[in-house]
Amino acid sequence: TRIGWIGTGVMGLSMCGHVMRKGYATSVHNRTRHKAAPLVESGAGWADSPRQVAEQSDVVFTMLGFPQDVREVYFGRNGLLQAARPGIILVDMTTTEPSLAREIHQAAGEQGAFAVDAPVSGGDVGARNAALSIMLGGDREVVDAIRPILEAMGKNLVYLGPAGSGQHAKVCNQIVITGTMIGVCESLMYGFKAGLDLPTMLSSIKDGAAKCWTLDNLAPRILRRDFAPGFFVDHFIKDMGIALQEAARMGLSLPGLALTHQLYLAVKAQGHGKCGTQALILALEQMCGTVIQGKD
Amino acid sequence: TRIGWIGTGVMGLSMCGHVMRKGYATSVHNRTRHKAAPLVESGAGWADSPRQVAEQSDVVFTMLGFPQDVREVYFGRNGLLQAARPGIILVDMTTTEPSLAREIHQAAGEQGAFAVDAPVSGGDVGARNAALSIMLGGDREVVDAIRPILEAMGKNLVYLGPAGSGQHAKVCNQIVITGTMIGVCESLMYGFKAGLDLPTMLSSIKDGAAKCWTLDNLAPRILRRDFAPGFFVDHFIKDMGIALQEAARMGLSLPGLALTHQLYLAVKAQGHGKCGTQALILALEQMCGTVIQGKD
């Protein structure tokens, strides 16, 4: 099985590396060529366009940024679908719109090709450690066919249903996180104003019903004023926008998500779009005219 | 050390039992006498009033429902403070207002008595298993003096600071939970409408960044339509009300908490105040005109 890989950012680079270490012959392409250099040095072939990747591969993975990037790579003039022959499998691991996943699946199907949506969670750490959760949508037998390759990248591979279902599950994941983020950040604001020592406060609540990944992993970064991105505010806003658009289309009212989305838009408006999602605290600090402190 | 215990609801009963099993002589009082029966049968003495409890004890614990109950038990005509002699230690484990904790501490101090605020988290399961987290406020040496007794009930005993600090930490705990609750419930609404099998969806997200106690423990109950209370909606609304009132007083804007509070008021208005906090989903289902399903 010849592998194609498009999108070699922080996550994609790690993920493609894991696949290559399993011994698969791999072609890579990236908008900014030099970012793919480590893979090429490790033996991957360079392809000049998504189209050329498709021509040289049996299974193509894409790991991109925004839905419009995905659209361009699949449907563009030198896109994958220009060269998608019967039997090829196209796997989009970007977090993108469920409707776009269905559109790709349909377009691929009309050419006899297959498409799988396979967004991930676990962040850069999960990508590096091959410990991602992978949420899979598409035809079950196609998903089963690529499992051995996916297992090079992730641990928790779950098949969710027809095309777009992987993306829908990823939306579910992000919605939970909007809740844990607002809860943790408002809790820190309260604790600080109440005069508590924040590390002590955290130690008193972190093992009970308030326990969550965000509390364990991001609250300490906030206390260190470490806003380096595990996951970009800009990308989180994109994901929430997808969630709200799909929800509106499906006839759902999700007021909590809508509010958190607006607060993140404030974070971005204040210039922190390239920070990590823990930067939500910055918008609350602005609102409250208070900067929290709490050394470990 | 003679122990007094006031408040023998589901939690108080377990907690007092653990203390008695350590061998402490114990007097108990409860508004509804028969609920204290199991403790009396195990050897506790019955006291006719909080005042009488104080007369017979060196350390008194209270575990009540609402702030007005606490006020009555401490400041009422036959209340604890009527008989609080120098050296007695009064420990309120109810979740109540930080300002009330400070008021009790002050009033006790004027009589040479000591007061500690010691709200807990961990729910009925934690109480039963002596695995509660206990958040402690008051004078540090007083707190240290009662640690051996507290260790009969809980595992994670954290001293937060002067009177009221334990209550403030409990507020921090509850604020985080408002976030995880709204996140999990909105995620389930989305997943259901998107056509996902909800248990499968949960299995795909529960080990990543969305991981939280609510997802692990309450989402499955929601899928089983099990709304039995681990923690009452009515009590949660009380806690959120305390949080918002204190936050307003301290000059904080906490829009996420305020929104979730209103949604819980809807849950209560719709008749579910005696359900567990997972009943938040019922208000969202009403809004969306959709009842979710998803057996395990």
Place this chain on the structure above:
Amino acid sequence: TRIGWIGTGVMGLSMCGHVMRKGYATSVHNRTRHKAAPLVESGAGWADSPRQVAEQSDVVFTMLGFPQDVREVYFGRNGLLQAARPGIILVDMTTTEPSLAREIHQAAGEQGAFAVDAPVSGGDVGARNAALSIMLGGDREVVDAIRPILEAMGKNLVYLGPAGSGQHAKVCNQIVITGTMIGVCESLMYGFKAGLDLPTMLSSIKDGAAKCWTLDNLAPRILRRDFAPGFFVDHFIKDMGIALQEAARMGLSLPGLALTHQLYLAVKAQGHGKCGTQALILALEQMCGTVIQGKD
């Protein structure tokens, strides 16, 4: 000047009628032909497509439902732009996306044609009475050239700036209304639960700082349980969606608008999308488990 008119719903029918009564020769087209019958009977010519309308007209007005309808009428296979010759003026009176207005303006310009965005406010009553407010975007001299025709339909014609500016002003209008709607509806809920006679309550507040069109015009309809549409919930949701999308794009956080949008999505989810905007009360009644009453 030969006039073309596309879109003969409730509003379009009145508006086109006013123009014809000024003596302009007019061609009409509508997706559902029979809705245009009254105009044809009054002397308008029927055109089989937008393209044909363009071929027969000097100034074309469009008054449609959703942005995708506008897109089809302008850019579709038999759309206006297929036959837009130099000098023709295309005036879109639909409430639609500012970016779509700019896109039409650009496409028209490339053919030497002109485009104006001219959304209106005032509802069916304003359309019938030729008393609409018209918010105008595009080239100033083009707007000036069509003023005499616009004056047949409206009273308050305001030029806002380049293409899309009329649409932006309409968004501003809708945002204010989201506020007055939520304020009025929550006020009615409160007054009813507080035991006030609602018409009496309204008479006591309607001339002070709470004065607003919604209070004067829609509160009485709510008290009569009259949910007939002056303006559809479905269209209002569309407008709020446009507003939120543009706001996100421009880097704005508008939490009030986002919340009201979600509440209207609940109104729609509960089956009232074809009601008038005053149906917001229905979602609040659901949340509060209370139906308000208050005959005049």
Place this chain on the structure above:
Amino acid sequence: TRIGWIGTGVMGLSMCGHVMRKGYATSVHNRTRHKAAPLVESGAGWADSPRQVAEQSDVVFTMLGFPQDVREVYFGRNGLLQAARPGIILVDMTTTEPSLAREIHQAAGEQGAFAVDAPVSGGDVGARNAALSIMLGGDREVVDAIRPILEAMGKNLVYLGPAGSGQHAKVCNQIVITGTMIGVCESLMYGFKAGLDLPTMLSSIKDGAAKCWTLDNLAPRILRRDFAPGFFVDHFIKDMGIALQEAARMGLSLPGLALTHQLYLAVKAQGHGKCGTQALILALEQMCGTVIQGKD
């Protein structure tokens, strides 16, 4: 009929002056004596305490700041109820809690005295011009008995029902205003970011369905950066707090009010509690990292 007047701030001073000009003999008291000087110079007698006011009057009016002030003036050691003999009428024109109005009514009744709640709307301008709206609660015949005096101060006198009903109507008034404020402020933010000339935008929407007192009166002040108080942010926050507390007690979920309350808490946290309510824009500007401009 001898009049007593307590509370001579900006509003109370004008209102008491109107009553005196009708020829009523008047005793006045104010916490800060010198603020009552203009009335004393016009012939009012000075009283050293609320108690003394009651001793010298047949009808006493109170126009104070916060509920705790009202409580002190009525129930304090030298309060009105210490000297409230049978037949005296106590009229509280402060905006305060409906439950406090009922409490005063009950306490007065036990002494054979009468109490009326009579909050007003119309602001300092309405007070100066004797054009206030007055919302009346209490016993109907008592309200009727004091109408001639009230007519010296206001134009729209509406009887709402038993004690507390006037306060409830005032809450309804304030809830509507929270909506118009958030709507108008978010609309201005949008319009500015969209590049519109704001005065032109306002002229295009102000006569349609967006029409409201806030748009007419406060939007121009915002454009002039005039944040002088017509009505204090601090007092508005108090009123919203009362509204939310009563609503929670009555089993109502009012998410719009709750959100606006939080945004006003941000305004206050940022140091603008003594500004007028139009300062809501300042919190939105902070969130959006944008200061709007728009000279008239």
